[in-house]
Amino acid sequence: MTVGPPGVGTRDEDRGESDARVIARSRDEPELFAVLYDRHADAVHRYAARRLGPEAAEDLMAETFVIAFQRRHTFDLARADARPWLFGIATNLVGRHRRAEARRFKALSRLPEPVEHEEPVADRAVARAGATGVRRDLAAALAGLSARHRDVVLLIAWAGLDYEEAAHALGVPVGTIRSRLNRARSKLREALGGSDPTAFREADAHA
Numbered sequence: 001m002t003v004g005p006p007g008v009g010t011r012d013e014d015r016g017e018s019d020a021r022v023i024a025r026s027r028d029e030p031e032l033f034a035v036l037y038d039r040h041a042d043a044v045h046r047y048a049a050r051r052l053g054p055e056a057a058e059d060l061m062a063e064t065f066v067i068a069f070q071r072r073h074t075f076d077l078a079r080a081d082a083r084p085w086l087f088g089i090a091t092n093l094v095g096r097h098r099r100a101e102a103r104r105f106k107a108l109s110r111l112p113e114p115v116e117h118e119e120p121v122a123d124r125a126v127a128r129a130g131a132t133g134v135r136r137d138l139a140a141a142l143a144g145l146s147a148r149h150r151d152v153v154l155l156i157a158w159a160g161l162d163y164e165e166a167a168h169a170l171g172v173p174v175g176t177i178r179s180r181l182n183r184a185r186s187k188l189r190e191a192l193g194g195s196d197p198t199a200f201r202e203a204d205a206h207a
Helices: 019-026 030-052 054-070 083-109 123-129 134-143 147-157 163-170 174-191
Strands: none
Touching (some): 019 030, 030 147, 054 083, 083 163, 147 163
8 A cells, every 4th residue: 555645546425434334345445545544644643743753753654554554454344433443553653662752752841832833632631730831741741651651641632532442442451541541640640730631531531
């Protein structure tokens, strides 16, 4: 598969189908996999950029879709939404760059002001926390999390997955997601003086 710009090789009628249906059809019609790229490439790119920076994001996003295309025959067609699958692949790729990610967050924590391309976990979370400096503090706090705890927090906060989806992405039980998230939130609250930058997702998660 050649990963190209959105819109290549797609038709309007293809866009109304579920991800699972598109993947199923792409097994016999490989060009249809471009529909999945159209739908999710931007989100995967944003996730990668937040974790590793814009320089690495393009390559990681492209590699995510190449791997997904190669593994499309293994996708569980009972799952209509491919986002957890795609973000799971992307997170595994981020795992190859753990030291670079930690260095990035530590560097961001030392910046006097957030750089323009850098986004907080969510503007709503910053507002609710009531802390204008949460970006620097959050970067330092994220750098202090273990890799497995950081993965859970960022899949929920940045990729927008719920607990079940995050569990599917990481290949672990939902109970493990809850446990890791609770522990990570405790550490983040401690580092951020009581603020919980992931609390805005609680209402959306399947409790």
